Amino acid sequence: MPRPRAPRLLLLWPLLLLLPPPPAAPGPLAGPAHARLGTLAPAGGTGGRGTGVCRSRPLDLVFIIDSSRSVRPLEFTKVKTFVSRIIDTLDIGAAATRVAVVNYASTVKIEFQLGTHTDKRALRKAVARITPLSTGTMSGLAIQTAMEEAFTLEAGARGPASSIPKVAIIVTDGRPQDQVNEVAARARASGIELYAVGVDRADMQSLKMMASEPLEDHVFYVETYGVIEKLSSRFQETFCALDPCMLGTHRCQHVCVSDGNGQHHCECSQGYTLNTDRRTCAAVDRCALNTHGCEHICVNDRMGSHHCECHDGYTLNEDRKTCSAQDKCVSGAHGCQHLCVNDGPGSHHCECFEGYALNADKKTCSVRNKCALGTHGCQHICVSDGAASYHCDCFPGYTLNEDKKSCTAVEEARRLVSPEDACGCEAALAFQGKVSTYLQRLNGKLDDILEKLQVHDYGQIHR
Numbered sequence: 001m002p003r004p005r006a007p008r009l010l011l012l013w014p015l016l017l018l019l020p021p022p023p024a025a026p027g028p029l030a031g032p033a034h035a036r037l038g039t040l041a042p043a044g045g046t047g048g049r050g051t052g053v054c055r056s057r058p059l060d061l062v063f064i065i066d067s068s069r070s071v072r073p074l075e076f077t078k079v080k081t082f083v084s085r086i087i088d089t090l091d092i093g094a095a096a097t098r099v100a101v102v103n104y105a106s107t108v109k110i111e112f113q114l115g116t117h118t119d120k121r122a123l124r125k126a127v128a129r130i131t132p133l134s135t136g137t138m139s140g141l142a143i144q145t146a147m148e149e150a151f152t153l154e155a156g157a158r159g160p161a162s163s164i165p166k167v168a169i170i171v172t173d174g175r176p177q178d179q180v181n182e183v184a185a186r187a188r189a190s191g192i193e194l195y196a197v198g199v200d201r202a203d204m205q206s207l208k209m210m211a212s213e214p215l216e217d218h219v220f221y222v223e224t225y226g227v228i229e230k231l232s233s234r235f236q237e238t239f240c241a242l243d244p245c246m247l248g249t250h251r252c253q254h255v256c257v258s259d260g261n262g263q264h265h266c267e268c269s270q271g272y273t274l275n276t277d278r279r280t281c282a283a284v285d286r287c288a289l290n291t292h293g294c295e296h297i298c299v300n301d302r303m304g305s306h307h308c309e310c311h312d313g314y315t316l317n318e319d320r321k322t323c324s325a326q327d328k329c330v331s332g333a334h335g336c337q338h339l340c341v342n343d344g345p346g347s348h349h350c351e352c353f354e355g356y357a358l359n360a361d362k363k364t365c366s367v368r369n370k371c372a373l374g375t376h377g378c379q380h381i382c383v384s385d386g387a388a389s390y391h392c393d394c395f396p397g398y399t400l401n402e403d404k405k406s407c408t409a410v411e412e413a414r415r416l417v418s419p420e421d422a423c424g425c426e427a428a429l430a431f432q433g434k435v436s437t438y439l440q441r442l443n444g445k446l447d448d449i450l451e452k453l454q455v456h457d458y459g460q461i462h463r
Contacts, residue, residue, distance in 0.1 A: 057239060059090070059097045059167050060114055060157045062150045064142050066172035067132035068105040070201065071225075076132050078225035079171055084124050085232040086169075090239060092120045097239075098157075099123055100150045106136025106177075108145040115156020139176035140183045143168070143194075143210065147187045160191075169195045169235070170210060173225075175203040184210040194218065195235075199225055253280045271305055295322045313347060337364045379406045 063083050067076055083101065090097045098114040111130050117123045151157045151166050158164040168187070188194060196207040198221045211218035217238075222228050237249075244264050245256035252266035259265060268274050268281035275282055286306050287298035294308035301307060310316050310323035317324055325345030326333075334340040336350035343349060352358050352365035355372035359365065367373070370390050371382035378392035385391060394400050394407035401408055 062100045062168045064102045064170040068137045075225035082228045089236040094118045104142035105133035113155040137174045140178040140180040144183045166192045171197045173199040181209045
């Protein structure tokens, strides 16, 4: 009885694995220059990306292929074509990449070991001769066999001193009938990099259990064997160590740095730090880190930069970090209405002229005593009547004149009023009386003349 197909909606997520990765987020600076590390030599007269022979990364590569009953003969042929196409893109040889194939169903069979074939033609023929085993799906047993028998020095694998990567690609279309979690973990712990390729009814959870991290780079899925060949170009880019910095597949937000053998790491522009995802960048708060070098105040700017400032009364030096005290009394920037008093480096206070008091703002002044100002005009004594009021007084023996400011001695005033002056005053008063009487008489005569003239004019009119 055939197993039910997984819902098509569930299969949409794995298909995204076949799409090219999104471009890296733009950083604040121009992208770095990248150098291509891997090279592709032409094969069969064809060239370009996706074709040719990789000559930059030798591998110990083991294919683990599912040939259980669910894999139809034509579909199994597609799997062998997929294996052959990957082999075609590699530089095969004793000193280059070595290939082995493990065939499994309910039993496991090593079709040929890593040291069996050292040329590409022999490998293709050996792959073409593989036949299905037709029963069961013992994926865990197949991985264990590859680990214990295929990746050994006796089978042609190279030792740890060679630093040759050990890579296994398992292809399956079903759910494992044994436990794969623990055996896959042991294989990864032994240094084997596991890729899991699922087809059609493959169980996605099982694929994730088998594959190495990161899963997005090691788990692949296709709906049918008819399109499995499309994955060969993805493996070519991986195994040929094509520089992801050159390909634009690095996903670094700022700077991609090639480490060789297809490896890379991300870095950030100045003023930024790499986040925990090792790809994106965050602005560095240098003021918080206390690495700014500012003598007084550090101010964060946008885009991860900062600048230095100084406390009030200081000015920033040419080095843009240290500060010098500013004499505000000399510079005229003190704001004092009357007097500025320098108290030391970068410090001052305001004072007022005599007779004035400093206001609450500690800068402006108000009149306190006009007498103290010396502008009162009093000849002898100025007496303050309040903040802005006063009157003048005289010393003893003097009297205040009508101008309310000057003073005259009392004895001198008495001398000015003599007996002769008194007689003169009486004569003047008598004379003024005589003149007044005479004027009164003259006015009476003028009134009589005017009356007579009025009578005469009236008689003339009535005649």
